[in-house]
Amino acid sequence: MSRAFLIVLDSLGIGGAPDAGEYFNDGRPDTGANTLAHIAAAHPLHLPVLDGLGLGAALRLASGADAPGLGAEPQGLWGAATEVSRGKDTPSGHWEMAGVPVPWDWTYFPDTRPAFPPHVTARICELAGTGGIFGDCHASGTEVIETFGAEHLRTGWPICYTSADSVLQIAAHEDAFGRDRLIALCRDLAPMLHQMRVGRVIARPFTGTPGNFRRTAHRRDFAIAPPGDTILDIAQGAGRVTHGIGKIGDIFSHRGITHLHKGGSDADLADHLIRLGGTAEPGSLTFANFVEFDALYGHRRDIAGYARHLDWFDTVAGRFLATLAPGDLAIFTADHGNDPGWHGTDHTRERVPVLGHGAGCRSIGLVGFSDIGASVLSHLGLPALRHGASFL
Numbered sequence: 001m002s003r004a005f006l007i008v009l010d011s012l013g014i015g016g017a018p019d020a021g022e023y024f025n026d027g028r029p030d031t032g033a034n035t036l037a038h039i040a041a042a043h044p045l046h047l048p049v050l051d052g053l054g055l056g057a058a059l060r061l062a063s064g065a066d067a068p069g070l071g072a073e074p075q076g077l078w079g080a081a082t083e084v085s086r087g088k089d090t091p092s093g094h095w096e097m098a099g100v101p102v103p104w105d106w107t108y109f110p111d112t113r114p115a116f117p118p119h120v121t122a123r124i125c126e127l128a129g130t131g132g133i134f135g136d137c138h139a140s141g142t143e144v145i146e147t148f149g150a151e152h153l154r155t156g157w158p159i160c161y162t163s164a165d166s167v168l169q170i171a172a173h174e175d176a177f178g179r180d181r182l183i184a185l186c187r188d189l190a191p192m193l194h195q196m197r198v199g200r201v202i203a204r205p206f207t208g209t210p211g212n213f214r215r216t217a218h219r220r221d222f223a224i225a226p227p228g229d230t231i232l233d234i235a236q237g238a239g240r241v242t243h244g245i246g247k248i249g250d251i252f253s254h255r256g257i258t259h260l261h262k263g264g265s266d267a268d269l270a271d272h273l274i275r276l277g278g279t280a281e282p283g284s285l286t287f288a289n290f291v292e293f294d295a296l297y298g299h300r301r302d303i304a305g306y307a308r309h310l311d312w313f314d315t316v317a318g319r320f321l322a323t324l325a326p327g328d329l330a331i332f333t334a335d336h337g338n339d340p341g342w343h344g345t346d347h348t349r350e351r352v353p354v355l356g357h358g359a360g361c362r363s364i365g366l367v368g369f370s371d372i373g374a375s376v377l378s379h380l381g382l383p384a385l386r387h388g389a390s391f392l
C-alpha cells in the first residue's frame with residue numbers, strides 16, 4: 001500500500017491572494033505581499049529540488065512574479081492554492097488543507113489596555129486565586145516578562161497578553177507560581193476562550209530572576225479543535241497509522257495522530273521526516289510542519305535567514321525524496337505567507353505552492369487548500385470529505 005507525506009513549509013507564500021486587501025500589517029493591506037518573490041529578489045536562492053518540482057512555475061502562476069534563479073521546467077505536479085478561511089493563521093491554513101475550512105471568524109483582542117474583556121479577566125483571577133492580572137495588552141512574550149516579572153514574583157498575579165493572532169497567553173514563573181499550576185490554569189480557562197472563538201490559550205512558563213528571566217521549553221498550547229473530521233481523523237479511523245511531525249499535534253488538538261514526533265529545531269524535524277520516509281508503514285499518512293521559516297525568519301523580517309533556511313530545506317527535501325518508494329506521494333505546501341520584505345511583523349495573506357512528487361509531471365493550475373487533503377485521501381484510497389476535490 002502506498003503512503004502519503006504532506007509537508008508544510010510554514011509561511012512560504014507565493015503572493016497573488018485575491019483577498020489580500022482585506023488583511024493587514026501595521027494597518028496597511030497585504031496587497032502585493034509575496035514571501036518567495038521578495039526573498040528571491042533580495043537573495044539568490046539555490047533550490048534545485050523544490051524548483052525542479054515546479055516552485056518557480058507555481059510562483060509565476062500564483063502571482064505573475066518571476067524570481068531570479070527559479071523557474072526550471074517542472075518535473076513534478078505543480079500548482080498554487082488559494083485559501084477561503086477567514087484567517088491568515090496557522091490553524092486556518094492547516095485545517096483547510098486537511099479538509100476543514102474554518103466556518104467562523106476568529107476572535108482577536110483589541111490592541112488596547114485593557115485588551116481582555118472583564119469577564120475573561122475575572123475568570124483568570126478566579127481560576128488562579130489572585131486579585132488581578134498583569135499585562136492585559138498586546139506584547140512580545142520576552143518583553144512582557146521583563147516588564148512585569150518582578151511584580152509577578154512579588155504578588156503572584158499571572159502575566160496575560162495577546163498578539164495579532166487569536167490567542168491568550170499566560171506567562172508565569174515555573175517555581176514561584178508553579179509550572180503545573182500555570183498549565184492547569186490555561187487548561188481550565190481554555191473552554192471559555194474556545195467558546196468565544198479564540199483559537200488558543202498558551203502557557204508560557206519562565207525561570208530566572210529580575211533582569212535574567214528566560215522562557216523554558218515547557219510551553220503548552222490549548223487549541224480549539226477542528227470543527228469537523230480532517231484527513232488525519234479519516235485515515236486513523238480507517239485503521240491507518242498517522243504520523244505528525246512538529247507542531248501538527250498542537251494544530252489539530254492532538255486528534256487523529258497515532259505517533260507525534262517533536263524536536264527542538266527544524267533540523268530535528270528533518271531527521272524525523274527522512275527517517276519516516278524509510279520506515280513509515282504501508283498506507284500511512286505523515287503530516288509535517290517546519291515552523292522555523294515562520295517563527296525565526298518571517299516574523300523577524302529576516303530575508304537572509306529565510307533564504308538560508310530555504311536552501312537548507314531543499315537539501316532535506318532531496319534526501320527525503322530519495323527514501324520514497326514507487327507509488328508514494330509527497331506534497332510540499334504552505335499554510336499562509338509571512339513576507340520578510342513586508343512592513344509589520346505579522347503573517348501575510350498569500351497563495352501557497354502545491355508541489356507533488358510521485359504523481360506525475362503536470363500543472364494542476366489554481367486549486368483550493370482543501371483540494372490538497374482531498375488528493376491525499378484519494379491517493380490513500382480513503383473516502384472523501386465534504387470539501388475539496390482531488391487533483392490527482
Ligand SMILES: O=P(O)(O)O[C@H]1O[C@H](CO)[C@@H](O)[C@H]1O
Nearest residue numbers: 139140141142162163165167
Ligand atoms: O511573543 P511570543 O510570546 O513568542 O508570542 C508569539 O507566540 C504566539 C503563538 O505562536 C504568537 O501569537 C505570538 O504572539
Ligand SMILES: [Mn+2]
Nearest residue numbers: 010011090335
Ligand atoms: Mn503558520
Ligand SMILES: [Mn+2]
Nearest residue numbers: 294295299347
Ligand atoms: Mn507565525
